[in-house]
Amino acid sequence: MDKPFAITLDPGSSLANLTGSWRTRKPVYLDRLPPCNNACPAGENIQGWLFHAEAGNYEQAWRTLTENNPLPAIMGRVCYHPCETACNRGQLDDAVGINSVERFLGDEAIKCGWQFDKPATSSGKKVLVVGAGPSGLSAAYHLARMGHKVEIQEAGPMAGGMMRFGIPKYRLPREVLDAEVQRILDLGVTLRLNTKVANIEQSMKEGGFDAAFLAVGAHIGKRTYIPAGDATKILDAVSVLRSMEGEDKPMLGRRVVVYGGGNTAIDVARSVKRMGAEPIIVYRRTRDKAPAHDFEIEEALQEGVMIKWLSTIKQAGEGEITVEKMQLDEKGFPQPTGEFETLAADSVVLALGQDVDLSLLEGVSGLEIKDGTVQVGPNMMTGHDGIFAGGDMVPSERTVTVGVGHGKKAARHIDAWLRGTVYESAPKHEIATFDKLNLWYYSDAPKTVRPMLDIIRRQSSFDEVQGGLDESNALFEARRCLSCGNCFECDNCYGVCPDNAVIKLGPGRRFEFNYDYCKGCGICVSECPCGAIKMVAEDI
Amino acid sequence: MTFQPIKFYQTGTFTVGNRLLTPEQRSVQSHLDRSNAINSGHRACQGCGEALGARYAIDAAMEATNSQLIAVNATGCLEVFTTPYPETSWQLPWMHSLFGNAAAVATGVAAAMKVKGRSEVRVVAQGGDGGTTDIGFGCLSGMFERNDDVLYICYDNEAYMNTGVQRSSATPPAARTATTMSVGPEPGNVFGQGKFLPAIAMAHEIPYVATATVADLRDLEAKVKRAMEFRGARYIHILVPCPLGWGTASHDSIRIARLAHETGVFPVFEAEYGVQVSALPIRKQLPVEEYLKPQKRFAHLFGAKPKVEVIARLQARADRNISRYGLLQKEVA
Numbered sequence: 001m002d003k004p005f006a007i008t009l010d011p012g013s014s015l016a017n018l019t020g021s022w023r024t025r026k027p028v029y030l031d032r033l034p035p036c037n038n039a040c041p042a043g044e045n046i047q048g049w050l051f052h053a054e055a056g057n058y059e060q061a062w063r064t065l066t067e068n069n070p071l072p073a074i075m076g077r078v079c080y081h082p083c084e085t086a087c088n089r090g091q092l093d094d095a096v097g098i099n100s101v102e103r104f105l106g107d108e109a110i111k112c113g114w115q116f117d118k119p120a121t122s123s124g125k126k127v128l129v130v131g132a133g134p135s136g137l138s139a140a141y142h143l144a145r146m147g148h149k150v151e152i153q154e155a156g157p158m159a160g161g162m163m164r165f166g167i168p169k170y171r172l173p174r175e176v177l178d179a180e181v182q183r184i185l186d187l188g189v190t191l192r193l194n195t196k197v198a199n200i201e202q203s204m205k206e207g208g209f210d211a212a213f214l215a216v217g218a219h220i221g222k223r224t225y226i227p228a229g230d231a232t233k234i235l236d237a238v239s240v241l242r243s244m245e246g247e248d249k250p251m252l253g254r255r256v257v258v259y260g261g262g263n264t265a266i267d268v269a270r271s272v273k274r275m276g277a278e279p280i281i282v283y284r285r286t287r288d289k290a291p292a293h294d295f296e297i298e299e300a301l302q303e304g305v306m307i308k309w310l311s312t313i314k315q316a317g318e319g320e321i322t323v324e325k326m327q328l329d330e331k332g333f334p335q336p337t338g339e340f341e342t343l344a345a346d347s348v349v350l351a352l353g354q355d356v357d358l359s360l361l362e363g364v365s366g367l368e369i370k371d372g373t374v375q376v377g378p379n380m381m382t383g384h385d386g387i388f389a390g391g392d393m394v395p396s397e398r399t400v401t402v403g404v405g406h407g408k409k410a411a412r413h414i415d416a417w418l419r420g421t422v423y424e425s426a427p428k429h430e431i432a433t434f435d436k437l438n439l440w441y442y443s444d445a446p447k448t449v450r451p452m453l454d455i456i457r458r459q460s461s462f463d464e465v466q467g468g469l470d471e472s473n474a475l476f477e478a479r480r481c482l483s484c485g486n487c488f489e490c491d492n493c494y495g496v497c498p499d500n501a502v503i504k505l506g507p508g509r510r511f512e513f514n515y516d517y518c519k520g521c522g523i524c525v526s527e528c529p530c531g532a533i534k535m536v537a538e539d540i
Numbered sequence: 541m542t543f544q545p546i547k548f549y550q551t552g553t554f555t556v557g558n559r560l561l562t563p564e565q566r567s568v569q570s571h572l573d574r575s576n577a578i579n580s581g582h583r584a585c586q587g588c589g590e591a592l593g594a595r596y597a598i599d600a601a602m603e604a605t606n607s608q609l610i611a612v613n614a615t616g617c618l619e620v621f622t623t624p625y626p627e628t629s630w631q632l633p634w635m636h637s638l639f640g641n642a643a644a645v646a647t648g649v650a651a652a653m654k655v656k657g658r659s660e661v662r663v664v665a666q667g668g669d670g671g672t673t674d675i676g677f678g679c680l681s682g683m684f685e686r687n688d689d690v691l692y693i694c695y696d697n698e699a700y701m702n703t704g705v706q707r708s709s710a711t712p713p714a715a716r717t718a719t720t721m722s723v724g725p726e727p728g729n730v731f732g733q734g735k736f737l738p739a740i741a742m743a744h745e746i747p748y749v750a751t752a753t754v755a756d757l758r759d760l761e762a763k764v765k766r767a768m769e770f771r772g773a774r775y776i777h778i779l780v781p782c783p784l785g786w787g788t789a790s791h792d793s794i795r796i797a798r799l800a801h802e803t804g805v806f807p808v809f810e811a812e813y814g815v816q817v818s819a820l821p822i823r824k825q826l827p828v829e830e831y832l833k834p835q836k837r838f839a840h841l842f843g844a845k846p847k848v849e850v851i852a853r854l855q856a857r858a859d860r861n862i863s864r865y866g867l868l869q870k871e872v873a
């Protein structure tokens with residue numbers, strides 16, 4: 001008996017009381033798929049690279065970004081950023097300027113000379129990539145990083161495909177394109193220019209290639225029949241844009257009619273404007289029905305491009321064309337009205353879409369061609385074993401980003417095919433929808449607007465129209481990310497647990513639950529800003 | 541205002557911690573080595589606001605005093621759920637005597653420390669609203685009036701929850717409790733009674749009086765730290781939602797406290813020597829219904845025929861708080 005007066009029990013800690021047994025539901029950490037990542041055609045881990053950019057660790061951000069897309073400086077200029085359309089922050093104030101941060105990282109990489117890590121091992125396999133456009137470059141990059149020997153054969157005199165011969169300089173300066181192409185070649189990829197593949201099977205056999213990825217794009221301008229006199233100059237948009245790259249600029253005259261309502265039509269009109277001519281776009285439907293992105297139409301109008309909506313070209317004569325006014329029927333299709341007018345025109349440029357040059361596939365067995373495009377399976381392989389295809393030559397939305405995505409996807413399947421296995425993509429996480437967020441924890445932060453070139457220089461030079469962000473506002477913009485569905489280590493769960501049942505594992509290692517004491521109240525789930533915890537039923 | 545604004549965006553002016561902040565800018569609760577004053581295994585209900593508020597406050601006080609702290613506890617939930625003899629969750633010297641005498645016992649502890657020359661040891665007394673505003677009020681007022689060197693913290697969950705949700709003088713009008721049933725012509729607690737103790741504490745002109753909620757951790761911690769910079773009687777009144785007594789979901793405890801502040805139902809401010817020196821501004825003002833609706837103790841105000849005139853009276857009380865304490869201004873002079 002050595003206890004003090006009236007004391008019968010030794011003091012004990014409440015740790016003996018395992019309150020976890022009260023629980024009927026328990027919290028679990030999870031990573032949800034952020035809507036931006038889900039929307040990206042190139043499969044970028046946007047939230048993932050913004051996470052590093054937020055900390056000012058731009059090189060790590062760039063490395064995370066380029067795991068999926070080797071062309072961030074290009075993408076940050078020409079991508080139509082479906083990620084920003086999907087961004088949850090758009091429902092709060094304005095979407096995060098993902099595209100502008102991407103461009104900042106891409107430009108920073110060029111400035112600092114960051115290079116890709118070389119593959120650790122070599123597979124001994126050879127892959128032929130046909131076409132040095134976005135899809136071909138992307139496939140070559142991924143295949144090279146997987147350790148395969150890659151050769152790109154390109155019919156044109158320079159690499160880049162539509163990024164060089166389709167997208168005008170004022171949207172994509174060529175130094176940027178050259179730098180990002182060179183970085184891929186520095187991985188050990190061979191590029192053979194002016195090498196048109198006439199017969200794919202023969203080229204593969206001659207070069208000893210184990211597999212091929214075709215990405216020749218679609219660059220044969222579609223024609224339409226326009227009754228025209230001999231003196232009328234009718235050209236197609238792709239050739240016009242291509243000739244902008246050469247020494248001899250196209251001779252189009254002063255009044256240039258561009259026929260079509262897509263982004264290519266806008267690109268032609270804006271380029272022509274910069275050469276001192278007066279472009280008029282003629283399109284048979286209305287602005288809201290035009291396939292061109294509205295911001296491009298808006299920028300073209302700002303620069304003084306004229307657009308005649310609801311009009312078709314009936315006839316082209318010397319120095320003038322006749323257009324017929326249209327009206328939309330109840331189904332939204334344009335119908336002729338019988339009203340005509342005459343427009344002065346020195347030339348007509350047709351921007352009516354593009355077809356694929358399929359000549360290299362002649363005689364290849366097992367291929368399926370439909371509507372002028374090559375059909376591929378979910379693994380991007382054509383009907384012929386070992387020949388894969390992607391980009392504009394397969395059925396898809398024809399954008400640079402989709403092309404890059406195809407290149408990555410094909411590379412994964414080619415790699416698996418070369419190893420005699422099948423590539424299985426990881427199952428998608430559930431989407432981090434807006435309702436999963438606790439917005440109270442995010443303070444207000446308006447979007448940073450990128451500077452625009454002044455209008456006079458936009459009308460007279462091919463200087464880049466949209467400026468970039470600098471370090472301070474790129475950091476601000478990155479920090480606007482809500483980190484939807486992915487823990488950003490804000491310590492909220494660790495702080496708000498009334499039972500100390502959250503264990504903090506230290507920087508970069510996140511948290512775990514101590515289920516011995518977690519009572520299952522769910523406060524951590526409610527107070528998690530980004531929706532990275534959920535409640536699940538407990539087995540009782 | 542003692543709250544230090546932090547200029548980060550996504551990364552959290554309002555979150556507990558933040559990987560992008562320097563360690564000294566982070567909250568006490570975000571630290572791996574926080575004192576965890578109330579350890580795991582305590583017997584509070586799921587989602588207990590008081591367990592959370594008490595850990596927030598005492599951890600901050602431990603940090604501010606370099607862990608030289610003695611706590612005195614009134615009877616109440618906090619005492620019962622942390623310390624069923626012989627077990628305890630407290631990780632600091634802690635003492636419990638009676639329901640109503642926590643302030644007086646704390647005064648004695650402070651006097652003893654003074655006699656022993658241990659001026660670095662600080663004393664905190666704590667209790668629920670019953671032990672503070674009703675039963676312990678005489679002792680507390682005496683402690684204030686003598687300006688004894690004690691920080692008294694009241695965790696206000698607006699009724700006697702430990703004994704089965706009976707009305708206290710901190711129970712708001714119209715709230716249903718076991719003793720103010722939602723029956724009869726004027727169901728729930730009556731209007732025109734009860735007291736708001738922070739205002740009474742201010743009337744004593746003691747060095748420091750503050751209110752806080754469990755919904756704004758950084759504000760709460762800043763106030764505890766500020767209180768520890770004074771010698772003499774100090775009082776902090778923390779609103780701590782009670783899922784059991786208020787009839788709210790256990791995961792909503794912080795959200796309800798946030799709504800109490802954002803609607804103006806509970807004013808968050810601080811005062812020195814009887815004069816208000818700051819108010820925590822409402823970020824986005826909401827009507828009181830937003831606060832009342834999720835709580836079953838106010839369920840009788842809604843349903844098929846909402847009692848609009850009662851809700852209007854509660855809104856008028858919130859509006860009076862907003863104008864009296866300047867809750868819509870950035871800062872009070």
